[in-house]
Amino acid sequence: MSTLGPDKNDDVLRRFYGVIPAGGAGSRLWPLSRAAAPKFLHDLTGSGSTLIRATWARLEPLCAGRTLVVTGRAHAGAVRAQLPELREADLVLEPEPKDSAAAIGLAAAILYHRDPATIMGSFAADQVITPVEPFQAAVTEAVHTAAEGFIVTIGITPTHPSTGFGYIRSAGALAVPGAPHACAVAQFVEKPDEATAASYLEQGGYHWNAGMFVAPVDLLLKHLEASEPVLYAGLMEIGAAWDTPGRAEVMHRIWGSLPKTAIDYAVAEPAAAAGDVAMIPGAFGWDDVGDFAAIGRLNAAAEVSNLTVLGEGARVYSENASGIVVTDTKRVIALIGIDDVVVVDTPDALLVTTKAHAQRVKSAVEHLKASGDTDVL
Secondary structure, X not given: OOOOOOOOOOHHHHOEEEEEEEOOOOHHHOOOOEOOEOHHHOOOOOOOOOHHHHHHXXXXXXXXXXXXXXXXXXXXXXXXXXXXXXXXHHEEEEOOOOHHHHHHHHHHHHHHHHOOOXXXXXXXXXXXXXXXXXXXXXXXXXXXXXXXXXXXXXXXXXXXXXXXXXEEEEEEEOOEOOEOOOEEEEEEEOOOOHHHHHHHHHHOOEEEEEEEEEEEHHHHHHHHHHHOHHHHHHHHHHHHHXXXXXXXXXXXXXXXXXXXXXXXXXXXXXXXXXXXEEEEEEOOEEEOOOOHHHHHHHOOOOOOOOEEEEOOOOEEEEEOOOEEEEEOXXXXXXXXXXXXXXXXXXXXXXXXXXXXXXXXHHHHHHHHHHHOOHHHO
């Protein structure tokens, strides 16, 4: 792990609090990732560390002892086991999922009531980032930029014309002390078609939106109040009660009635339109591990077998085959004369597809849900 940490004399960085939203079932990684064991609880890189543990480790040098995790009640035990350092007051359990605006907004409301001068940074639990040093440098610049009154996103330099991510269009450099790479944001752009994405790369000035936000909590909440007043009011009431004996009663009474919306719609896009959003370009490798093809990218295939194999004690035979095998059984898997295959073997469900069709795994999950086969979801 990096030894990078905040300068002891840096008052701005001492205001920084990390937030890790840990939600979503990762349905494109079914049957490995499920509602009870989503992808952030798995080691998908062969590093020996789960994705949430790796996220915590990246942030720890910047905000030691100041990290809050937002997750579902069903994952409380697993998250506590993964992050034994996490304070109980900093574990926020959602009774039911309400999308990212509620999760990130509640973290902001809790931190605001503790200290309204807090700068929070939200980083999803299920992303793979390497190396950590440039990531930490970008976050440090983002904190300094946020201190100047901006909601800051970290944009990822696109490596190909992806249609799976939203884009951020930059609009010129900003003069921010401690943040030489800070630039203004003109707009957030929805996921484009392939031709449009290719034009973005050709034009330049576009970055992938990885959903990383660093912001003064008061500014984030100001925009949330303007665009989603009902959500704002509910979250502020919960935040005010969080560190009191009334927490459970207030959470139970309010959470179920809160509207569902994404943080991009509720905060980022209107803030960008108001000129309140800045961006730090991220000069590091980033992957949201969106499907099994991503696991192939992140884990090198063995030279002998031409396969990427994940699973302790995996028993795999291959002949003239290539692709990815993920297994948590002791069953022998034999692959002969098949290219770019994806095989995911679990005790109660088997997936067989190809890298090219990996994004379509979600449709199988939707079919199983519709047909009532929820025992494997």
